[in-house]
Amino acid sequence: MSQTPLLLARGVEKRYGDVPVLERLDFQVDAGEFVTLVGASGCGKTTLLKMLLGTEQPSRGEFLLEGAPLPDEPGVDRGVVFQRYSVFPHLTALDNMVLAEEFALAPLTARLFGAARRQARERAAANLAEVGLAQAMTRYPYQLSGGMQQRLALAQALTMRPRLLLLDEPFGALDPGIRLEMHALISRLWRERSLTIFMVTHDLREAFTLGTRVWVFDHLRHDPQAPEAFGATITYDLPIAARTKATPDIPPALIKESHA
Numbered sequence: 621m622s623q624t625p626l627l628l629a630r631g632v633e634k635r636y637g638d639v640p641v642l643e644r645l646d647f648q649v650d651a652g653e654f655v656t657l658v659g660a661s662g663c664g665k666t667t668l669l670k671m672l673l674g675t676e677q678p679s680r681g682e683f684l685l686e687g688a689p690l691p692d693e694p695g696v697d698r699g700v701v702f703q704r705y706s707v708f709p710h711l712t713a714l715d716n717m718v719l720a721e722e723f724a725l726a727p728l729t730a731r732l733f734g735a736a737r738r739q740a741r742e743r744a745a746a747n748l749a750e751v752g753l754a755q756a757m758t759r760y761p762y763q764l765s766g767g768m769q770q771r772l773a774l775a776q777a778l779t780m781r782p783r784l785l786l787l788d789e790p791f792g793a794l795d796p797g798i799r800l801e802m803h804a805l806i807s808r809l810w811r812e813r814s815l816t817i818f819m820v821t822h823d824l825r826e827a828f829t830l831g832t833r834v835w836v837f838d839h840l841r842h843d844p845q846a847p848e849a850f851g852a853t854i855t856y857d858l859p860i861a862a863r864t865k866a867t868p869d870i871p872p873a874l875i876k877e878s879h880a
């Protein structure tokens with residue numbers, strides 16, 4: 621069996637212009653891990669997700685996906701869900717799903733025909749059913765609740781069976797009860813599909829409940845004369861032993877950082 625980690629970061633830094641945002645990122649993540657990212661606003665969590673997605677590039681260092689340089693543009697090997705989902709408003713849930721597959725499989729025309737289209741529709745229907753949207757396939761986005769839209773977003777992100785699933789505060793805009801339902805859904809999908817997930821959240825309880833590993837972002841180095849002189853990095857990398865714990869133990873030192 622290969623010893624190559626699914627994802628390796630070596631000496632990654634990210635600057636926007638002269639401003640360092642992230643520094644000293646060295647980590648390895650194995651297939652099947654569920655990494656949650658927490659930390660103060662503006663310390664670069666979304667920037668890390670964007671680098672993994674391929675919409676931003678490291679200023680220094682590199683990422684290796686299964687030993688090969690991470691492609692420097694988004695691809696079907698990485699799925700993403702944002703806090704607010706943007707869909708095509710004139711397409712039903714099913715047609716939005718099929719379109720995601722058309723973009724992936726026929727990037728030039730974004731059209732599938734005949735048997736390929738029929739199969740794409742069958743897959744789309746199965747994937748929607750898997751996230752609990754069997755009854756909502758013919759609905760338009762404005763007819764879906766926030767939770768249902770995020771279910772659709774998840775189904776769409778998983779359409780091409782990505783190696784990495786990147787979630788940027790995917791449940792941040794949802795009511796607490798709906799959030800719990802979404803926690804159950806993402807946990808089930810993670811287990812059943814053996815996903816590798818990176819999820820940014822401001823909710824520490826969510827981070828410790830869902831993650832097998834919690835990364836806390838902060839500044840290791842700080843110059844009071846020049847607050848923007850240094851980037852943030854992963855200051856804690858906390859393995860969560862018992863993933864199925866009903867009430868996760870959150871280190872008291874971290875409680876103050878919760879925004880929830």
Ligand SMILES: Nc1ncnc2c1ncn2[C@@H]1O[C@H](COP(=O)(O)OP(=O)(O)OP(=O)(O)O)[C@@H](O)[C@H]1O
Binds near residue numbers: 663664666
């Ligand atoms: N395209 C950009 N150009 C210049 N600066 C940027 C750009 N994108 C992000 N930044 C800056 O980089 C820093 C990190 O932003 P990022 O969104 O990654 O932080 P975050 O930890 O995800 O924040 P939040 O928790 O509020 O979502 C911020 O200071 C932000 O203003």
